[in-house]
Amino acid sequence: MKTKNFLAAGIAGGIVDFLLGWLFYGILFKDSFDQPEENSQAMLFIFLGCLTFGLFLAYIFGQWAQISTASTGAKAGAIIGLFMGLLFNFFHIAMHADASYQVAALDVAISVVMAAIVGAVVGFVNGKMG
Structure with missing residues (x-):
């Protein structure tokens, strides 16, 4: 695994996950989930969590699974998001x-969709840089 591929795919995935x-959680289903307090460090930690998830997928996809397409990334991401x-x-x-x-069921469904999209981005970036 190349470090620049890992970082580029992971950062791209983390940014997409954050958005x-x-x-x-912040717009479509705002009324169903707790919102961070204003003037708190919550957004920083949410961003760091999203970045960690992007790097996690980039590591798995690049080191173990050799995933380098958006479609295989989406499938693997959806399964990881489900679990x-x-x-x-x-x-x-x-x-x-x-x-x-x-x-809880809504959150699981959202997790699957978000992880599939993040997985597609990570797989796509892996394929373009590989």
């Missing part, structure tokens, strides 16, 4: 008495 999160969405929401339901199954 999709703003679209899905990550389920993992997070199962723990959230277990730890929060007021957790909603409907919101």
Whole structure:
């Protein structure tokens, strides 16, 4: 795996993940999910989390799976998003008495869609740089 490919694909994926999160969680489904407090460092940590996810996919795709097309990236991203969405929401339901199954299901669906799109971007960048 080339470091520049990893970084370029991971950063591109992280930026796309951040923008999709703003679209899905901040605009389309704003009423279903908690919003960060204004004047907090929340957005910085949200961005760092998105960047971490982009780099995570870039590492898996480049080092282990040799994914270098948007379509295979989207498929792999969707599967990873499904498992990550389920993992997070199962723990959230277990730890929060007021957790909603409907919101959890919506979050899993959003996770699948977002991870598929991020995976497509990471796969595409891998293919163009490889």
